[in-house]
Amino acid sequence: MKILVLNCGSSSIKYQLFDMTSSEVLAKGIVEKVALKGSFLKHERSDGEKVILEGEILDHQTGIEYVLGVLTSEKYGSLKSLNEIDAVGHRVVHGAEKFNSSVLITNEVIEKMEECIDLAPLHNPPNLKGIYAIKNLLPQVPQAGVFDTAFHQTMPETSYMYALPYSLYTKYGIRRYGFHGTSHRYVSKKACQELGVDYFTQKIITCHLGNGASIAAIDKGKSVDTSMGLTPVEGLIMGTRCGDLDLGVLLYLMDKEELGISTTSALINKHSGMLGISGVSSDMREIEKAAAEGNKRAILSLEMYDYRVKKYIGSYIATLGGLDILIFTGGIGENSDTLRKSVCSNMEFLGIEIDEQKNKGLRGKLEVISKPSSKAKVMVVPTNEELVIAEDTLEIINNLK
Ligand code: ADP
Secondary structure: OEEEEEEEOOOOEEEEEEEOOOOEEEEEEEEEOOOOOOOEEEEEEOOOOEEEEEOOOOOHHHHHHHHHHHHOOOOOOOOOOHHHEEEEEEEEOOOOOOOOOOEEOOHHHHHHHHHOHHHOOOOHHHHHHHHHHHHHHOOOOOEEEEEOOHHHHHOOHHHHOOOOOHHHHHHHOOOOOOOOHHHHHHHHHHHHHHHOOOHHHOEEEEEEEOOOEEEEEEEOOEEEEEOOOOOOOOOOOOOOOOOOOOHHHHHHHHHHOOOOHHHHHHHHHOOOHHHHHHOOOOOHHHHHHHHHOOOHHHHHHHHHHHHHHHHHHHHHHHHHOOOOEEEEEHHHHHHOHHHHHHHHOOOHHHOOOEOHHHHOOOOOOOEEOEOOOOOOEEEEOOOOHHHHHHHHHHHHHHHHO
């Protein structure tokens, strides 16, 4: 059983081909600069064979044709023919209130996905382009959609409503949806499997810290709160997004600098966060390096980043009424021991005690990093959103039989 997982962004297409009998990744890669100058495909097979193919990739369908071409190529491929692809799973960013789990893609589902575009105008259109392309190129192959928002659909009204006029919720669906649900679901379940505890009894906080970052409170297997909102801007400080902000700041700036919608959007999405504070980079490794060299703004940005994560953990422990497992994941959560140490410092009174020896130098590996005496288990769990998409897709197509 072979499943192709696609994550189509505005100018990129990430892909992984899974053999589901062993959950092995047969090949993976990325098409970059779709519809831009200098587009290319970077492909890697499981045996390490790599290739970069340059070409004029003017749209997502052409990009996916390149992907299918390299997957079946004699020299770099992993498949004899495209008939070996049993299903395609897509990452879809926004499912609004229409989707609370992964689904088989039908014409009716596509229509509903199109209705969600309004809420994620930057993300959903490229996701849909990938779906249309597969419909054209592999019309017989079933497709599944796996939504970033679906896992958080269990949040109660008290967490997801904004204190705005209620009519804006009924009219436009203005509420908090949350993102990274696939990752929060995967790492929380994985941690319970690893610890041998029942997922449906645990109070868990998952910190997904990558370029985008969000934190979730999970009670007995259900997401009950998360830091991202209607859009991915809310919550933690991110690479280039500001996270929580007094809305008055925006009103002030829009007035003072006569900012329009697109400039304001660029300000909070692209020029803020770690990049905006440090002035160094949005990349955590570069910021940590600059901080180690004494760059004051880099140091400040790291302190602010850690403080915001800590503040959310504290509030979620209050919300959950306790904590059994605290999980770090995402490029930063999995790799930065200094971040984990700083976030978990002085949290003993909340049952969090990390073992410095276990934490130090730990990168990208599943491990418990708390002391045996710690009431809550603290863990690093590498995320694997592509595998979840492949597994959900497999389950959906198995149910078709
Ligand atoms: P995305 O959200 O795009 O999937 P990732 O989860 O890959 O991003 O996370 C990217 C972030 O992880 C970057 O800020 C990068 O600097 C950070 N990162 C990767 N490796 C390390 C490391 N060894 N130490 C600190 N940060 C790291």
